[in-house]
């Protein structure tokens with residue numbers, strides 16, 4: 001059966017070296033126009049490429065701001081081939097009728113394993129010992145080296161990653177306490193701290209696993225660091241904007257903190273050839289990693305398939321299940337019907353205008369699905385109509401005031 005818009009005309013733009021599994025998933029689903037870039041693009045080029053694309057796939061580096069999205073006249077959907085979606089202006093995408101998908105669990109374990117490894121390394125003082133050995137030095141000493149067993153790990157943000165870190169840390173005999181803005185079920189013997197301050201005062205190692213939100217912007221600054229125990233360790237594999245990096249550098253210089261492991265930075269290089277600049281560069285007691293918490297082959301392979309499959313499903317079938325910014329509708333196949341998709345501003349009267357249109361045209365509705373949120377309504381209508389009728393209906397739907405996007409799936 002033909003689609004309204006032949007698949008070979010749908011342009012898929014994939015940036016930041018997403019897994020080849022994503023390319024393969026699109027190809028197997030019949031998509032042939034796939035533009036693939038290893039890096040993120042400079043803003044002007046990003047705008048130009050996004051303006052041409054129907055589907056855009058990014059990782060954490062490409063910022064799809066309102067300004068960039070203003071160019072995206074043809075855009076149907078966005079895929080974040082990662083967990084975080086802070087790099088996309090989700091509200092603007094929604095009001096343009098563009099759902100955004102991500103892979104909410106597929107690199108969770110990769111981050112958790114790295115964090116646990118870093119906790120052990122930091123507790124043993126390995127970063128500075130390693131650096132010294134590389135310079136031809138030798139300090140065989142137990143001074144400042146500790147077992148993880150029996151130490152307290154404070155997890156800030158007890159979500160998917162935070163809980164996994166907690167479970168792994170308990171297997172080493174660590175005591176896990178956590179702080180979250182939501183009430184959370186404790187796994188294993190982990191316990192909620194009475195407050196953030198309580199967690200900071202009790203933890204030997206503090207690890208951050210919050211998303212980037214207005215509330216987490218610089219949530220970890222000089223005040224919070226000062227409340228940490230002298231000689232404690234800080235790990236951040238969440239987002240670079242969460243920690244005041246200058247305050248951290250100062251606490252390391254004054255030896256209030258004994259070490260840190262930092263994977264994410266307020267400003268990160270655009271690509272592998274660009275220079276990395278940070279006040280933490282040159283500090284032997286800091287493990288610096290180039291935002292690779294989720295960068296394992298296992299995670300990337302799974303993410304490639306998961307996010308591409310969600311984009312294909314939305315493009316082919318209209319399902320928005322697990323979209324992060326959009327009313328979620330899980331749709332059955334529609335082998336005998338034409339499917340019309342109508343995304344509109346959630347204002348009174350749109351639905352009745354849609355239904356009037358069908359009754360006036362004497363078109364039988366086989367099935368109708370509706371989901372709304374305070375801003376946007378998403379209606380899917382399966383109809384017994386031929387191709388020409390469906391196309392005419394799409395044009396009529398598009399003319400209804402408040403319409404954001406319409407599509408027809410034949």
Ligand SMILES: NC(=O)C1=CN([C@@H]2O[C@H](COP(=O)(O)OP(=O)(O)OC[C@H]3O[C@@H](n4cnc5c(N)ncnc54)[C@H](O)[C@@H]3O)[C@@H](O)[C@H]2O)C=CC1
Nearest residue numbers: 083084157158159160161180181209210211237238293294
């Ligand atoms: N370094 C890397 O490569 C990676 C980094 N990440 C980052 O890790 C973040 C967390 O990932 P998940 O655990 O999957 O997310 P999640 O959504 O499952 O968990 C986040 C938790 O933080 C809590 N939270 C939100 N605001 C908070 C606040 N102000 N104070 C305390 N708790 C707060 C939430 O209630 C939630 O429980 C992602 O948003 C992403 O930015 C994710 C994957 C890879």
Ligand SMILES: O=C(O)C(=O)COP(=O)(O)O
Nearest residue numbers: 059060061082083084294
């Ligand atoms: O999943 C996330 O949120 C990450 O931070 C990983 O981002 P990346 O795909 O490595 O650019």
